[in-house]
Amino acid sequence: MLVEDIMRRSLITIEPEDSIRLALLKIHQHRIRHLPVVSEGKLVGIISDRDVRDACPSIISTPHNEDEKILDTPVSSMQEKSCVPRTNNRSTQHRFQNREGRLSYDLAQRIRGITMKIKSAFIYSDEYLHYFFNEEHPFNQKRLVLTLDLLQMMNLLSENDIVPPRMATDDELALIHDRQYIEAVKECGHSKQEIPIAASFGLGTEDCPIFPNMHEASALAVGGTLRAVELVMSGEYRHAVNLAGGLHHGFRGRASGFCIYNDCSVAIAYLRQKYDARVLYIDTDAHHGDGVQWAFYDDPNVLTLSFHETGKYLFPGTGNITERGDGQGYGFSVNVPLDAFTEDDSWLEAYDTVLPTVARGFKPDVIVTQNGCDSHMFDPLTHLSTSMRIYQEIPKLARELAEELCDGRLIATGGGGYDIWRVVPRAWTLLWAELSGQRIVNNVPIPQAWIAKYQEESPVQLAPTILDPEGLFPPIPRRAEITAKNKNTIEKALLYCPRG
Ligand SMILES: [Zn+2]
Structure with a gap:
C-alpha cells in the first residue's frame, strides 16, 4: 500500500498571516x-496543536497590554517555548482543621432568607487537598478548608450535609480524555524521574507542574462531580456542590x-451517556x-454558556462571541466576553x-x-x-431556573479563585x-472566630462582612464606555442561540 492510498486529500490549511x-x-x-x-498555494510550513498551545500565554503570566493581544499574533511568529518539568515531592500536610470557635448564638437564624432547608449535598x-502543585502556585485548595470552616462557623453546613467523593474510573475519564494522556498523568505522578513526554501533554x-500522585488527586476531583451527578439524578438530593471541581480548562x-482532568466535561459526558440528559452548562x-466548550462544540444536546473577561488579554484567549458551535451544535456554544474592568451592574446585566x-430556549x-x-x-x-454582590446573585438565578425548567436538578462545581x-x-x-x-440576604458579619483563626496566616486583612460594603472600590473611570460595549456584546451573544 502506498501513502497516496491513505492520505487525506481535503486539507484544512492556514496562512502565515492568519492569527x-x-x-x-x-x-x-x-x-x-x-x-x-500554505502561502499562495505553496506549502511553507506546518504547525501542531502543541505549537499552538505553547504559543498561548500561561494563565499565570498573561499580558494586559494593547501590544500583546494574545491570540492575534500571526501564525508565522510562533516559536517553540521550552517547558521545564519539575516535580515536587513535598507531601501535603493539610489536615481537616478542628472546628473550634463556633458561635455562641445561632447566626443562621439571622441570615436565612428562606426558612425551609433544601436537601443538598456538599x-x-x-483528600481533596492532595491536588497541590507547589507552595508558590496560585491554585491553592487551602481555600476549600477556609470555606468549610466559614460555613461551619456560620452554622450553614452540618456533618450530615457532607458526602465524600469517589474516584473517577479510567473508563469514566476516557469519556473525554485520551487513554494515552491518562497514562501519562499516572506516570508523571508516580515517577521520581523526569518524564520526557510530559510536556507534550501540557x-x-x-501552569500545570507535576506533583506526586497527580492522577489520583485529579481523578478524585472528577469523581466528586460524578458523585454529585448521581445524587441529583437519582432524586436523592435536589442540588449537589463539588467545590474541588470546576476544572474547565482540561x-x-x-x-x-491548572486543570489536569476536566471534571465538568466528564460529568456532562456521563450525563449524556448514562441519563440521556440535555445539559445546560453555565x-x-x-x-x-x-x-468544556470544545468538548461539546458540535453537540446540540449540550449548551455551553460562558461569561468571562474578554480573551483579548486574558488566558486562554478564546471565548469570542463568534464561537457559536459547529454543525448540528451551531448556536449551542454561547459566549459573553466582557470588557476588562467590568463592574457589578454591567456584569449582572449580561448574566x-x-x-x-x-x-428557557434550550429547556435543559x-x-x-x-x-x-x-x-x-x-x-x-x-x-x-x-464585588461580592455577583456571587450572591449568580447561584440565585441558576437555582431559580433549575426549579423552573428541570425539577431543581443542579450540580455546582468550584473553579478559579486566587484571592483565597x-x-x-x-x-x-x-x-x-x-x-x-x-x-443570605443581609450583609452579615464574618464570625470573629473565623477571622481570629486565620488573620495571622493571611497576608491581607480579612473581610469583616460577607458582602463588600458600598463604595469600597472607587468607580472605574471608563464605566459608561465599558457598559455600552458590554450591552453590544449581550445583543450579539443572543443572535443565533435558542431563545425563550
Ligand atoms: Zn479562572
Missing part, C-alpha cells in the same frame, strides 16, 4: 492535530490552566470555559439578560454550573472589577447558602 486564534479554532473545530501552513473529603509546565489530551469563571433567555434536563470566583476586584490574575483569603470563602459560602435553601 493564532484562527489556528486554535480550526484545530478544535476539525479535531485535528496538524495544520499545513461533596468533600480532606504536564510539567508553569482538554482531551492535554493539561491546561460558566461564570473570569476565564473562558474553553475545555440576567442572557442566562434566562438561553435557558439538568444544569451544571462552574463557579470560579476570580472576577472579583481583589483577584490577582484577572482584570474584572466586580478575602474572596473565595465568602463567594462559596454564598453559593452553598443559596443552594441549601439558606439564602
Whole structure:
C-alpha cells in the first residue's frame, strides 16, 4: 500500500498571516492535530496543536497590554517555548482543621432568607487537598478548608450535609480524555524521574507542574462531580456542590490552566451517556470555559454558556462571541466576553439578560454550573472589577431556573479563585447558602472566630462582612464606555442561540 492510498486529500490549511486564534479554532473545530501552513498555494510550513498551545500565554503570566493581544499574533511568529518539568515531592500536610470557635448564638437564624432547608449535598473529603502543585502556585485548595470552616462557623453546613467523593474510573475519564494522556498523568505522578513526554501533554509546565500522585488527586476531583451527578439524578438530593471541581480548562489530551482532568466535561459526558440528559452548562469563571466548550462544540444536546473577561488579554484567549458551535451544535456554544474592568451592574446585566433567555430556549434536563470566583476586584490574575454582590446573585438565578425548567436538578462545581483569603470563602459560602435553601440576604458579619483563626496566616486583612460594603472600590473611570460595549456584546451573544 502506498501513502497516496491513505492520505487525506481535503486539507484544512492556514496562512502565515492568519492569527493564532484562527489556528486554535480550526484545530478544535476539525479535531485535528496538524495544520499545513500554505502561502499562495505553496506549502511553507506546518504547525501542531502543541505549537499552538505553547504559543498561548500561561494563565499565570498573561499580558494586559494593547501590544500583546494574545491570540492575534500571526501564525508565522510562533516559536517553540521550552517547558521545564519539575516535580515536587513535598507531601501535603493539610489536615481537616478542628472546628473550634463556633458561635455562641445561632447566626443562621439571622441570615436565612428562606426558612425551609433544601436537601443538598456538599461533596468533600480532606483528600481533596492532595491536588497541590507547589507552595508558590496560585491554585491553592487551602481555600476549600477556609470555606468549610466559614460555613461551619456560620452554622450553614452540618456533618450530615457532607458526602465524600469517589474516584473517577479510567473508563469514566476516557469519556473525554485520551487513554494515552491518562497514562501519562499516572506516570508523571508516580515517577521520581523526569518524564520526557510530559510536556507534550501540557504536564510539567508553569501552569500545570507535576506533583506526586497527580492522577489520583485529579481523578478524585472528577469523581466528586460524578458523585454529585448521581445524587441529583437519582432524586436523592435536589442540588449537589463539588467545590474541588470546576476544572474547565482540561482538554482531551492535554493539561491546561491548572486543570489536569476536566471534571465538568466528564460529568456532562456521563450525563449524556448514562441519563440521556440535555445539559445546560453555565460558566461564570473570569476565564473562558474553553475545555468544556470544545468538548461539546458540535453537540446540540449540550449548551455551553460562558461569561468571562474578554480573551483579548486574558488566558486562554478564546471565548469570542463568534464561537457559536459547529454543525448540528451551531448556536449551542454561547459566549459573553466582557470588557476588562467590568463592574457589578454591567456584569449582572449580561448574566440576567442572557442566562434566562438561553435557558428557557434550550429547556435543559439538568444544569451544571462552574463557579470560579476570580472576577472579583481583589483577584490577582484577572482584570474584572466586580464585588461580592455577583456571587450572591449568580447561584440565585441558576437555582431559580433549575426549579423552573428541570425539577431543581443542579450540580455546582468550584473553579478559579486566587484571592483565597478575602474572596473565595465568602463567594462559596454564598453559593452553598443559596443552594441549601439558606439564602443570605443581609450583609452579615464574618464570625470573629473565623477571622481570629486565620488573620495571622493571611497576608491581607480579612473581610469583616460577607458582602463588600458600598463604595469600597472607587468607580472605574471608563464605566459608561465599558457598559455600552458590554450591552453590544449581550445583543450579539443572543443572535443565533435558542431563545425563550
Ligand atoms: Zn479562572
